[in-house]
Amino acid sequence: MKKGMKKFLVALLTVSILTGCGSNATKDTSKKVDNTQTEDTAAPTEIAKKGSITLMASQNWIKDVDRELFKAFEEETGIEVKILLTPDNGYLTLLGTTLSGGSNAVDIFMYPAGYEMISAGLPEVALDLTGEAWIDNYEDWAKEVNSYEGKVIGFSTWGVDYEGILYNKTLFNEKGWKIPGSWAEFMNLCNTIKAEGITPLYEGINGVWHTQSWVYGLTPAISAEKADYIEYLNAGKENKFADITSFKTGLEQIKSLFADTTNYTNDGQAEDWFGSYPALQNREVAMMFTYSAYAAELKANGSTDEWGMFSVPLLDNKIGVSNGGGIAKYINKNSDYIEASKELLSFLAKDENLEKYYSARTDLVTSSFKNVESVNATTATTEMLKNTAAIPEVMFIKNVLYWDPNVYQYLQGFSTGTVTVEDFIANVDAYRAEMFDIAK
Template sequence: MKRKKFLALALVLTLTVSAFTGCGSKSNGSTADKSGTKEDGKVTEENITLTMMYSGVQTENDFETEVLPKLVKEKFPNITLEVTKLPDDQYYTALKTKLASGEAPDIILVQPKNAGSNSVIGLAKAGYLLDLSDMNAIKLAGDSASESFSYDGKVYGIASGATMLGTYYNKDIFAANNLEVPTNWDEFLNVCEVLKNAGIQPIVMGDKDSYVLQFGLYQLAANVVYPKNSSYDDQLGEGETKFTDEGTWDKVLEMYNTLYEKGYIIESSLGLGATQAIQKFVDGEAAMTFDGSFNVNAITAKGAIDFERGYFPLPGNAAGEDVYASVAPGAGPAIYSGTKYPDEVKAILDYWYDGESDLYKAYADSGRVVVTYGYGTDKNNPLFTSFLDLYNEGKAFYWCNQAWPAGVETEMQALFSEMIGGQGTKVTDITNGMQMKFEELYTE
């Protein structure tokens, strides 16, 4: 199928050389064969240095900058791994510069599908990434993860666990009102109505930070749009589908708007920030909130009252249909196509993601990711169990914006905020706006 690329990718070829140092392989030649590690623990007889660049904030005993290089050295005595970790904005700028100069690190962090300026599809299409399809780590990650890091039938990145969007709820309030976890949309609306009639605010959201609108909308889309057409986003690029198609995003937006119209989502949401909304939930002022696994520590923090938390996928499905979860494979490592040591780098990544090595165990124990296979799956937060079950059963879809040009989701958020703010914006205005923005950003 013919693919397309973002205008933003043109920036890769126009940026100047970065001032950052320490990237790219430092020796020539490779003696490793396809079999990987030799009996003495060496992949190569040379003493070589490999480089890796990731985004994020370095912390004490940081996994990428401290633990990873140490355990790589223990496993591969001849290899020194040097890791640079930069804040997100600096990472994106440095990566574009280094790719344009031909001096990219051996290992780089890529986002799934078309997400962000370091998207796996954009970089693979531009020829910057090595094909990883034959790696054992790819097989272990599973089809859902591999699909999110694929381009033109080949896999170019490894998913770092999973991240999910769901509905946190107050189990004590549910029990006191004889409510069970809903399994379809009608049941969910009934739960909200029972709570409202009991004088309890059903849902709190901090829509002043408009990105949180994605937290509910993507859960609904996972049940409304993609089960009927899993290729919907790919077909957007071909013009075979549109955001304006009846029964797709119009239905998602109408369903989510219903929660505002009926007062199920707190009326003051546009005046609340994301942190304020979480605090209201933690203090027992609302029975539910839509949020991600990435905020579980804040969601489960001690508040004004003690109560047990639960977490379920927002069921946008009709009665009798399966529930689907919104689960995104996390950004993960890829190999720069210009590396001088492809076999050695592959050996490191296969070791890192083998599900049982000391390195994989340290990775799982770091608490940075929700692992989906091997060691540590029994240590994942129990709140995530039902999501991972659906993910492993193939009943989960990625976050929609991962497949869109950056800016489409911003247009959606802005227009939806206008609608719930009473500015006269309608569902058709939102879908038309999303389609126009998509066509503006997604070009041949």
Template sequence: MKTSHRTLATALAVLATAALTSCGSGAEPAADGTVTLSFMTGSDQSTVDTSKALANAFMKANPTIKIEVEHQPGGSEGDNVIKTRLATGEMTDVFWYNSGSLLQALNPAQTLVDLTGDPVLANVQEDYLPVVTQGGKVFGVPATTLTGGGILYNRKVYDKLGLQVPKTWAEFMANNDKIKAAGITPMIGTFKDTWTSQIFVLADYYNVQSAAPTFAQDYTAGKVKYASTPAALGGFQHLADVHAKDYLNKGYGSATLDQGLKLLVEGKGAHYAMLSGLLPPLLATYPQTATDVGFFGVPGTDVAKNGATVWEPAAIYIAKTTEHLDAAKKFLAFVASPAGTEAVTAAVPPSGPYRVKGSKLPEDALQVAKDLQIYIDNKATAPALEFLSPIKGPSLEQITVAVGSGLTPPAEAAAQYDQDVEKQAKQLGLAGW
């Protein structure tokens, strides 16, 4: 996604600025009383389709407001365009951007409209608000669905063996024993795509937060470490447990993500620590994905605190330079409403629930989306740590491959990761490091 073509990024930023200037987003309402909002969004197909569906449905319901959509490139190029235009006061009225810790890079207190206490947020689920909040102020609304991080499992295997979804790690390991005894691979590993090895650690964050509620802020401030926090060690221990029991598929070290997903859907592997948002592309080849694959959060130690880690939706924000604030707020209120989510569902099959009160998944939604909805209804979710802290060490995937392959003990791996993140924290200039 990211590219090093800096000259291209600069050229795109200039062209985008010129396009914005020519369309006159800050002009007075036209003679016929219409207002035109400019809306910058992403360029990947899902984002394009979602943005188009939202804009068209909104304009149909609000004929006096027109929305002109423009697309920024992906990766670091898109980031540069957004930051440049915010810094120069040339940003579109509304725009699509990441939620979570990356928001602070936009200096939102100076560049974005504060929505704290505004009716725009009336339908936004409270669990979502922290990832669009900086300095105690709320700046955005959810643009799309969330993704679950945890265990994808084959429901047919569970039915065949009479298994129940586990609520604790001990129950999970007991299920794995039964699956192995039945001659089916209990856990899928795909370490050829090294990033996939991280999920056990990243998706265990709900359990970390349950045991240590202030972990994210203390971690960002350099006050706590993975190696010295028992709950944070859990994800590394899970990797070691799975390897020690010989639960992984043969050739896990050279297996790819695509191969892992295929093993899961075909029932040759029962469990895969993975993100639910990766399933929709499989539907064309494996339509049974919609019904045969379920989701549950990485189990912890306490049944009463069972929950799941989620990757929160991106957000739509209003630039402080907009001259059409009322219209912009009206659009955001529509995005964060059941009518808005229905418009998106009609265009893009949801792979997870929406973060909007009153929104409903369609009857034919993927099973993983329905499973995720239960966690949300039970208020048993936590955002992945990357949404709450800017610190994520670049070497984590190499460290987790080593743990999952039985080469590095969990405690040693956690200490290695603490050293890895220390370098990044110092580069970011964070206090306490």
């Protein structure tokens, strides 16, 4: 087995072990089936039948417009697209199981673009798409984040977005609240909001993925302290997060925020993402650390307030954070239906289908393809880009090898007082050391 794929599968096995043993782990054993969707926590074993291709994704990565386009593709070509969805918490483990051993159980799979897919070893199982005609219509950034060693391997219709503190601009104007320019001002703002009987932040702290955004918010500070931090941390286990002062001091601020549970929602739900919509719309909370396109989702859900965004002020930061490009589709090079899979990607890349896709995806504020007219930035996007002190930095998890999948539990420990900042950093560095050793 090649080193890259070994890294990928071992890392995913570790995720599986940690998820199964974690105190807040949950297991969804439900199975739902309709014409386009299968959800199951078991690894897929069915090979695509003649006239169909199987696409594997995490449950929130496939939208209604995707299903509509897949159906249109079937009507035009006679090729059915069978969607295999898994719960978010189990996707990485199941993907590793599915792709191992040169399996052809799925024809197309989804995974984050950029350095994440490279460090995961996906170039060893993803088909080279360099010769496809639609690549000429790629935006430069999309071509870059979907390439490895000069070869395009990913097909992306997602876009670059920006992360920061989304706030109810209408409510802020009514109350006379000001955008904070420092961490001290931010904490004072939280106290002011609480005095009005409103919870400052929506944060389902028991969720696996979202709360970690606060840690990624330290990216500009880390970059300012050590411009070559990516190369440094990726060089080997001897180079540690413990070596970066801003990482420690930033975590201390995050810990102080979470230690006071009156600063945010904490309803004990493992994945309570969808609870954020009514909480923000009903003004139960005033702010949320999220992506700028979320403002469009609130509008689509019925919100009439205006939403803005400011850079997370950890360590008095004033620079935005970028997600680096979102999720892409990859063709399994071991698939028995490579030509049919390539035909699907070409269909999705047609101008009229891109316009339909981006018109429906109001959660996207940029396009990975050129000259798309139906994509629009939100007020939160434009405000973030207007006020950021420099070009937004790509969150470090997109570039740094071996990020501990158990970080969400360390953040929960901040809220309960069971985890110290020193514990957090030691655990992150220990995980990275283990992964470096395994990858040798």
